[in-house]
Amino acid sequence: MQVIERIPAGTACCWLLRGETGSVLIDAGMEHAEKILKQARDAGVRLLLLTHAHFDHITNAAFLARELGIPVALHPADLPLLKNQFSRPLDAQGVRGRVLRYFSQKLMQKPLEPFSPEIQLSDGMHLDTYGVDACVVALPGHTAGSVGVAVGDAIVVGDAMMRMPTLSPPLIFEDRQASLESASRIRESGAKLLLTSHGFTTCRRFFV
């Protein structure tokens, strides 16, 4: 039995995956760094895995990795975004997408504390080294290096799907076609529980 907990972290949430012999923190968030640190410490987190390199998922990454003394994992395709959030153009779908992009790009101008991911994520990579029974799923489109984490009947999808307010493919993306293919991949994965970084959920804890 493994547990996934939702941790509020600003506009995007983090997910804490607790395994039998260790835990993985999925995304670092933008706010509430001290609270996230305490929960991660209590859970014995051994890896900070970033679903992608947008500011709302990585702002706390340098702080959390340093305080916890753990490595950071990111797909290499998103490394350019660490240096410059505007290194690739972001497209938008519909009015809601354009509004979201406008506010996102305003926040992207804020400086980020630099950090270097020690681990490069790839499709199918198992995370058992870090005490959890889960694996990485490549979900490009929102960003080129977007990934999800499949665990039991659940999949944590980052921004590869969004609940804004209903579940849909991302409203902002680098590659629309790739994002739709990733959404199909999620649907075809057979996962019964789909955990997004953005959007409303009433439940904070899931047993998977």
Ligand SMILES: [Zn+2]
């Ligand atoms: Zn996001």
Ligand SMILES: [Zn+2]
């Ligand atoms: Zn994003």
